[in-house]
Amino acid sequence: xxxxxxxxxxxxxxxxxxxxxxxxxxxxxxxxxxxxxxxxxxxxxxxxxxxxxxxxxxxxxxxxxxxxxxxxxxxxxxxxxxxxxxxxxxxxxxxxxxxxxxxxxxxxxxxxxxxxxxxxxxxxxxxxxxxxxxxxxxxxxxxxxxxxxxxxxxxxxxxxxxxxxxxxxxxxxxxxxxxxxxxxxxxxxxxxxxxxxxxxxxxxxxxxxxxxxxxxxxxxxxxxxxxxxxxxxxxxxxxxxxxxxxxxxxxxxxxxxxxxxxxxxxxxxxxxxxxxxxxxxxxxxxxxxxxxxxxxxxxxxxxxxxxxxxxxxxxxxxxxxxxxxxxxxxxxxxxxxxxxxxxxxxxxxxxxxxxxxxxxxxxxxxxxxxxxxxxxxxxxxxxxxxxxxxxxxxxxxxxxxxxxxxxxxxxxxxxxxxxxxxxxxxxxxxxxxxxxxxxxxxxxxxxxxxxxxxxxxxxxxxxxxxxxxxxxxxxxxxxxxxxxxxxxxx
Amino acid sequence: xxxxxxxxxxxxxxxxxxxxxxxxxxxxxxxxxxxxxxxxxxxxxxxxxxxxxxxxxxxxxxxxxxxxxxxxxxxxxxxxxxxxxxxxxxxxxxxxxxxxxxxxxxxxxxxxxxxxxxxxxxxxxxxxxxxxxxxxxxxxxxxxxxxxxxxxxxxxxxxxxxxxxxxxxxxxxxxxxxxxxxxxxxxxxxxxxxxxxxxxxxxxxxxxxxxxxxxxxxxxxxxxxxxxxxxxxxxxxxxxxxxxxxxxxxxxxxxxxxxxxxxxxxxxxxxxxxxxxxxxxxxxxxxxxxxxxxxxxxxxxxxxxxxxxxxxxxxxxxxxxxxxxxxxxxxxxxxxxxxxxxxxxxxxxxxxxxxxxxxxxxxxxxxxxxxxxxxxxxxxxxxxxxxxxxxxxxxxxxxxxxxxxxxxxxxxxxxxxxxxxxxxxxxxxxxxxxxxxxxxxxxxxxxxxxxxxxxxxxxxxxxxxxxxxxxxxxxxxxxxxxx
Numbered sequence: 025x026x027x028x029x030x031x032x033x034x035x036x037x038x039x040x041x042x043x044x045x046x047x048x049x050x051x052x053x054x055x056x057x058x059x060x061x062x063x064x065x066x067x068x069x070x071x072x073x074x075x076x077x078x079x080x081x082x083x084x085x086x087x088x089x090x091x092x093x094x095x096x097x098x099x100x101x102x103x104x105x106x107x108x109x110x111x112x113x114x115x116x117x118x119x120x121x122x123x124x125x126x127x128x129x130x131x132x133x134x135x136x137x138x139x140x141x142x143x144x145x146x147x148x149x150x151x152x153x154x155x156x157x158x159x160x161x162x163x164x165x166x167x168x169x170x171x172x173x174x175x176x177x178x179x180x181x182x183x184x185x186x187x188x189x190x191x192x193x194x195x196x197x198x199x200x201x202x203x204x205x206x207x208x209x210x211x212x213x214x215x216x217x218x219x220x221x222x223x224x225x226x227x228x229x230x231x232x233x234x235x236x237x238x239x240x241x242x243x244x245x246x247x248x249x250x251x252x253x254x255x256x257x258x259x260x261x262x263x264x265x266x267x268x269x270x271x272x273x274x275x276x277x278x279x280x281x282x283x284x285x286x287x288x289x290x291x292x293x294x295x296x297x298x299x300x301x302x303x304x305x306x307x308x309x310x311x312x313x314x315x316x317x318x319x320x321x322x323x324x325x326x327x328x329x330x331x332x333x334x335x336x337x338x339x340x341x342x343x344x345x346x347x348x349x350x351x352x353x354x355x356x357x358x359x360x361x362x363x364x365x366x367x368x369x370x371x372x373x374x375x376x377x378x379x380x381x382x383x384x385x386x387x388x389x390x391x392x393x394x395x396x397x398x399x400x401x402x403x404x405x406x407x408x409x410x411x412x413x414x415x416x417x418x419x420x421x422x423x424x425x426x427x428x429x430x431x432x433x434x435x436x437x438x439x440x441x442x443x444x445x446x447x448x449x450x451x452x453x454x455x456x457x458x459x460x461x462x463x464x465x466x467x468x469x470x471x472x473x474x475x476x477x478x479x480x481x482x483x484x485x486x487x488x489x490x491x492x493x494x495x496x497x498x499x500x501x502x503x504x505x506x507x508x509x510x511x512x513x514x
Numbered sequence: 515x516x517x518x519x520x521x522x523x524x525x526x527x528x529x530x531x532x533x534x535x536x537x538x539x540x541x542x543x544x545x546x547x548x549x550x551x552x553x554x555x556x557x558x559x560x561x562x563x564x565x566x567x568x569x570x571x572x573x574x575x576x577x578x579x580x581x582x583x584x585x586x587x588x589x590x591x592x593x594x595x596x597x598x599x600x601x602x603x604x605x606x607x608x609x610x611x612x613x614x615x616x617x618x619x620x621x622x623x624x625x626x627x628x629x630x631x632x633x634x635x636x637x638x639x640x641x642x643x644x645x646x647x648x649x650x651x652x653x654x655x656x657x658x659x660x661x662x663x664x665x666x667x668x669x670x671x672x673x674x675x676x677x678x679x680x681x682x683x684x685x686x687x688x689x690x691x692x693x694x695x696x697x698x699x700x701x702x703x704x705x706x707x708x709x710x711x712x713x714x715x716x717x718x719x720x721x722x723x724x725x726x727x728x729x730x731x732x733x734x735x736x737x738x739x740x741x742x743x744x745x746x747x748x749x750x751x752x753x754x755x756x757x758x759x760x761x762x763x764x765x766x767x768x769x770x771x772x773x774x775x776x777x778x779x780x781x782x783x784x785x786x787x788x789x790x791x792x793x794x795x796x797x798x799x800x801x802x803x804x805x806x807x808x809x810x811x812x813x814x815x816x817x818x819x820x821x822x823x824x825x826x827x828x829x830x831x832x833x834x835x836x837x838x839x840x841x842x843x844x845x846x847x848x849x850x851x852x853x854x855x856x857x858x859x860x861x862x863x864x865x866x867x868x869x870x871x872x873x874x875x876x877x878x879x880x881x882x883x884x885x886x887x888x889x890x891x892x893x894x895x896x897x898x899x900x901x902x903x904x905x906x907x908x909x910x911x912x913x914x915x916x917x918x919x920x921x922x923x924x925x926x927x928x929x930x931x932x933x934x935x936x937x938x939x940x941x942x943x944x945x946x947x948x949x950x951x952x953x954x955x956x957x958x959x960x961x962x963x964x965x966x967x968x969x970x971x972x973x974x975x976x977x978x979x980x981x982x983x984x985x986x987x988x989x990x991x992x993x994x995x996x997x
Contacts, residue, residue, distance in 0.1 A: 030560065056534065092523045096813060130530065152817065159821070159845060273667050274667050306606070322660075374604075388558075388889060
């Protein structure tokens with residue numbers, strides 16, 4: 025059975041300014057709001073050794089004022105005019121975005137263009153934001169169970185330092201950042217020819233285009249930065265390590281595989297294989313490990329999608345008396361079964377309906393569309409892909425899913441990280457456990473969602489961002505979706 | 515860097531013409547058994563959302579079994595008279611739908627979403643898990659085991675420890691003090707207890723089924739009648755809860771988490787319920803003080819001082835009681851310095867009238883983000899459910915902006931003086947007790963210490979202070995002397 029469904033079609037109008045800035049417009053008058061996204065082609069993949077965390081630290085600097093906007097003025101202008109905003113950094117890119125009442129489109133473009141044109145980098149602001157970023161690191165990694173272990177898993181999966189290191193970086197490297205470094209970084213990476221601006225929502229396209237030209241066309245282009253070097257060596261290697269976590273109360277098991285780049289043929293098939301194994305309560309590994317064997321309290325995982333070599337990870341929390349070896353063996357068995365037999369017809373129906381539902385549901389939000397359009401424009405030079413990628417996923421055959429599982433997961437090329445609690449004796453097998461929340465969509469290089477969820481989930485574990493999530497409103501566990509008043513979404 | 519930009523960049527541009535949000539007018543009807551239906555037809559995208567909301571929440575847990583409601587909501591998807599847990603999971607996934615249940619203090623929701631083409635099927639599943647769960651013994655045993663593990667794991671989170679201590683201190687014997695089950699209550703959650711509780715509290719009177727999406731109203735009402743019309747049960751008597759304790763002094767509650775990289779700070783006092791007449795003035799006050807990243811707390815503790823990644827206030831207004839809180843996670847050595855800034859800001863919002871500009875900005879923020887929240891079906895249905903469960907007026911959405919705009923500077927000052935009470939605040943600090951105890955002490959009349967299990971413990975032996983901490987404490991003394 026399949027739904028008779030007309031997929032929403034996202035309007036796409038694109039052009040480039042003479043300075044190389046790529047612009048995407050998508051008009052939709054249904055709600056009087058507008059989202060603006062600015063994507064710069066710089067992420068942790070562009071950082072060299074000794075300068076980790078730089079792209080993200082810089083993202084914070086982008087809120088510290090420019091020639092006509094005072095320090096923190098960006099926050100204030102957006103909030104004080106009824107908008108929401110944030111900036112985030114991943115391995116692939118640094119993005120800035122705001123959603124505002126439709127009448128405030130000029131304000132958003134004025135703010136975004138002023139910092140692209142004339143960012144002010146001062147020692148005082150650098151010192152201040154370095155502290156804010158260190159607190160972000162403490163909050164989201166150093167003071168939290170499993171998060172640093174997950175960052176270490178990436179260091180096992182990848183050989184190339186550009187891929188292996190974290191977006192948040194190290195304290196030492198953050199300390200080493202200088203004003204001159206930052207100015208040079210801005211000049212190279214924050215040039216209009218290294219960026220995409222996308223506008224989605226309730227606006228007149230002619231008016232929007234005129235505004236974009238007014239605010240962005242006089243920003244000078246720069247020599248294009250050297251492309252990031254993200255190649256990984258061909259290798260067959262099993263890496264296993266133990267990670268002693270000072271805060272974990274229960275041990276954990278993390279597995280990682282190196283996988284093909286986004287939008288390659290095998291990427292689609294492997295993504296769907298990962299969904300069948302890991303996505304939701306109906307997934308093969310949840311049913312097998314949590315429900316049948318009762319060997320883990322929770323399991324989650326997914327693909328960390330990148331333009332270069334990517335990864336697939338699994339994170340499980342074993343129950344008392346169940347060994348890492350036995351759990352790994354069951355996971356292998358499920359991978360082998362998928363690789364040998366392929367998906368069942370009802371699983372193909374499930375994939376299809378979930379692909380259709382997820383895309384359609386995402387399209388409700390102007391910000392979601394602005395972000396997807398920006399990615400396709402920046403990574404692929406083709407924002408129209410937003411309308412054809414669904415078909416691309418739907419075209420994957422059971423045979424292709426089967427082959428992808430065999431080729432990439434049924435292999436002696438994986439990393440295994442055993443997280444032991446601080447109290448565990450040297451060499452002691454993990455003995456206890458906890459459940460996993462269902463996975464948030466993952467940003468590349470992000471930590472796994474916390475296990476188990478706190479009373480209300482904390483900052484979503486997406487890539488590092490300029491503003492934390494609103495503090496969890498005080499309430500009981502399992503509170504339905506929203507607190508009673510608008511959490512600033514930042 | 516550029517230093518001379520074009521003159522047109524000097525001033526922020528004026529807005530374009532205002533565009534009005536067309537707020538939906540929900541259609542409402544009540545079935546003979548008392549279930550209220552609220553329907554909004556919205557055909558922008560071929561999607562539908564359902565929420566069944568019941569006015570029973572964690573606060574209604576049996577006294578001896580805290581956490582029962584949460585375990586019950588988990589168990590709804592774990593087996594019914596017609597389907598096993600696995601069959602339910604597979605059927606929901608096959609439709610590309612979602613079906614989840616959860617509870618807050620005051621109410622419980624069973625939520626479903628799907629492509630509109632599968633709306634009827636997922637609504638039938640929603641009715642099945644909400645009305646006819648059968649709590650299979652094997653699934654319950656698994657849920658209990660996992661809950662025990664979950665309980666252990668939660669204690670690794672500083673944020674959990676902070677929330678737990680705050681709830682206990684603020685609510686005393688009031689059931690809002692419960693934020694998680696206990697090992698004992700997990701074991702006490704039997705199949706009979708779940709079934710009896712479900713029978714008593716999952717009743718149609720007072721419940722609401724909200725529907726937003728690409729549906730035909732007549733059609734969905736007819737279908738809801740078939741699925742829910744036979745649902746029976748008497749409304750339970752209104753529960754009376756003990757009052758939260760009255761606070762008379764400023765006390766610190768330090769939860770020891772050895773090796774903590776930060777101090778999680780929550781400064782709390784009792785405030786208002788969701789329907790209190792001062793809710794909107796408080797909302798505006800909170801927005802100015804700590805509602806956003808441009809509010810006073812954030813600008814001070816992060817943008818000026820660099821103590822934290824984020825400092826905010828929150829307004830926790832529930833059906834029977836509520837709190838006002840100021841929160842931040844700060845690096846351990848600046849715990850004292852951060853408390854000093856918190857108390858400075860809490861005093862300032864009470865003592866000085868806010869500026870016209872701050873007031874206008876807060877109103878603009880609240881009224882501006884309002885339509886953004888209604889952009890999605892999920893956002894709208896959330897509002898509809900809250901209106902019903904908190905007993906808000908039917909014109910709440912339509913009058914929201916008007917009520918925000920009506921708040922004056924005098925209102926803000928009045929509610930700050932009444933509901934922000936730092937002299938009687940609870941100061942919860944989760945961190946390395948040895949490193950924070952002496953930093954906290956100068957700010958409070960006394961300090962209580964707790965361990966990671968939530969049990970009282972002795973004050974730590976004096977720990978050496980870092981230079982930064984000593985500077986913070988000095989600053990505090992100076993401030994105290996100046997007053």
